[in-house]
Amino acid sequence: MPRASTAAWARPWSLGFDLIVAAALGALQTAAHVYTEFWWLQLLCVGMLAWRACVAEPARAFAIGLTFGTAWLVAGTWWMFISMHQYGGLPAWMAAAAVLALSAVLSLYLGTALLLFARWRSARPLPDALLFASLWLLAELARGVLFTGFPWVASGYAHVDGPLAKLAPWIGVYGIGAVAAFLAAWVALARPRIGVRRTAGIVVAAGLLGYVDAHTGPVKFTTPTGTLDVTLLQGNIPQEEKFASEHQGAALEWHVNGMLSARSDLVLAPETAVPFLPQQMPEGFWAGLRERFASGRTHALFGVPLGDDRSGYTNSAVGFAPGRPEYRYDKHHLVPFGEFIPPGFRWFTQMMNIPLGDFNRGALEAPSFAVRSERVAPNICYEDLFGEELAARFRHPATAPTMFANLSNIGWFGDTIAVDQHLNISRMRSLEFQRPMLRATNTGATAVIDHRGHVAQGLKPYTRGVLDGAVQGREGLTPFAAWAARYSLWPLAAFAVAAVLLLRWWSRRR
CATH class of the missing domain: 3.60.110.10 (Carbon-nitrogen hydrolase)
Known part of the structure; x- marks a missing residue:
């Protein structure tokens, strides 16, 4: 399969610089989980992540995802250090190491997702954005469910005050995170192909969405x-x-x-x-x-x-x-x-x-x-x-x-x-x-x-x-209450797996 055309416009970075940028982006996006008016910051950071994964070989993409995820969780859950050190009496180095180790282990899911994305991408922005979002969703579901789950600072929480919040009664926080990942990746991966007309179209579309968001409320199901x-x-x-x-x-x-x-x-x-x-x-x-x-x-x-x-x-x-x-x-x-x-x-x-x-x-x-x-x-x-x-x-x-x-x-x-x-x-x-x-x-x-x-x-x-x-x-x-009551999160997982399989089939047919 040919490598993505984005490789020609992406300035080569050393692995060390790539990991530094990934760590900075992962930590930065957690600000939107506290200051929710900056929901767009989460989109920016994830879009940058998708871009770097798109121009990386699979092994480097894994390292980028692992680093991004570890910084994300350390910045979002560093307060666990207080419970273990100040109240639990653990030495500071051991409490810090425990937070870092837990964050790194839970980030293996995201690292694996980016490895598969780098291996399976098709060099077409829209399908690749769908693939990125589907793998992102599977990684977040795995972190939130497996081994009792720890979904703290799941990406969707950054949008509790953003326009995507209107999707909550339909698809829940994980669905919002997946939609955000798709939008961020689509814009980031389409970057080298965006000309004046496409840029104008994106600006007009964003303006219309902003207007609709500002003048409409969520559908009332209750x-x-x-x-x-x-x-x-x-x-x-x-x-x-x-x-x-x-x-x-x-x-x-x-x-x-x-x-x-x-x-x-x-x-x-x-x-x-x-x-x-x-x-x-x-x-x-x-x-x-x-x-x-x-x-x-x-x-x-x-x-x-x-x-x-x-x-x-x-x-x-x-x-x-x-x-x-x-x-x-x-x-x-x-x-x-x-x-x-x-x-x-x-x-x-x-x-x-x-x-x-x-x-x-x-x-x-x-x-x-x-x-x-x-x-x-x-x-x-x-x-x-x-x-x-x-x-x-x-x-x-x-x-x-x-x-x-x-x-x-x-x-x-x-x-x-x-x-x-x-x-x-x-x-x-x-x-x-x-x-x-x-x-x-x-x-x-x-x-x-x-x-x-x-x-x-x-x-x-x-x-x-x-x-x-x-x-x-x-x-x-709400629709979310109706389907989650019966099937828990399986519909989201099934959708993500089906999307990945269909995109893989389509890519091979090409």
Whole structure:
């Protein structure tokens, strides 16, 4: 197969310079995951990546993809260093090496995708852009699903405030990432063939798309249900005090007082707001708390560990409601090294001074917590990162959630970009399902997100406060909710594989 015509116009670069540029691009694009108004920056960086892969031999393309991906993940998840070093007690060099090693291993998927792209490209911009996007999609799905998955800073999150956000209720965050990769690659790979007329056409088309985006909203697949008055608690408990016995009593007292003083329909407290097992609490405390919400209008939903040595432990949320039995939700998607220890890594977790363990996993299709006429679907910590798992609760439309509630504590990661990233992840879930998301967190971001992904109300991170607000539930299914509920992410994977096979067949026929 002849090499792409772009090789003639691409200035030869040394391997070292190629890798430096790839690392810079990978790190730079992560800015769009925090400052989402710069969504175009992600397109620029991916377009440059596609261009360099197009003019590279397969082995170099693999190295470029591996470097780009490693820098992408290090820049996007460097805050894991804080949890391992500052709170876990690992030496700084070891914590840094762990972040780098994890990022490099997860970037093998992208490196492999670019290797195959360099080997299979056809030297035609449109088919090659489709091939690039399909392989990009497969790489992101692999990182997000295999070995429990770690899709943090997946490329689609950079577009939560961009024009591609309108695609969220149709194809979800991975689909948005693939469309962005296609557009970026198509422009980049067509560069040597773009003349004055084509340039003018692209400018006019971009202008029209911008106008349409600015003057139209997303298709409405859901309709309003009822409105709840809500109270969200943000305790801002320092992480070093969270599980220290001398401080736990004060933390518990603040959260309990906040719940008892709430006069709204629903009060939410964060993950492990109650840091004790029920059997560790003073006699009568748990029963008294439950009795407080046995009458009146206020419902309470809060994070608490549950279990015992015989049956195992769970990271859970408990709900108290007037006139109804106690509600319980057990976290389904556990955090590797935090809530379960992968085989062969116990030696690593034993080096850290963090309360780690092997927790039991809750059900995937968990029932919602009923509050008046609304169905509130809890998720804990980074469970809202896995939209395909939240979609499982929409398998039966009659009992589907009308709103989400995320209970989190990311105080492990200090005053970092993790708070803004997690907020944008929740916003993407609201866009995909057209459901509001309530966030009650320890250090932030505590917020009410409406069904359009907009932050309607919020507290300043790293402050102690109580947020009183209102949220309107929604019913109905978006296309994403409908197909992901039945088939998870398999339709996207099948589309990507089919596209690669068809493009390979077409290329061979040529």
